[in-house]
Amino acid sequence: MKRLENILIKVVFFQLAILLISQILIQTASVQPYISKVIRYEGVNKLTISEWLETFKQ
Secondary structure, eight states: OHHHHHHHHHHHHHHHHHHHHHHHHHHOTTTHHHHOSHHHHHTOTTSOHHHHHHHHHO
16 A cells, blocks of 8 residues: 555655646747747737737737
8 A cells, every 4th residue: 555655655756746847848938839829810920919919019
């Protein structure tokens, strides 16, 4: 039973680490164009930042 608990604790910590890393990557602005398909659908992938923000405000 003790061995099973140790394995479960390791799995939980591994999942937590993966969750934190993925959340940090999602928040990083330089990675966002590679993981977000919204930019392609909106047609703003070749615009400057101010034009991009203006498009999303509409």
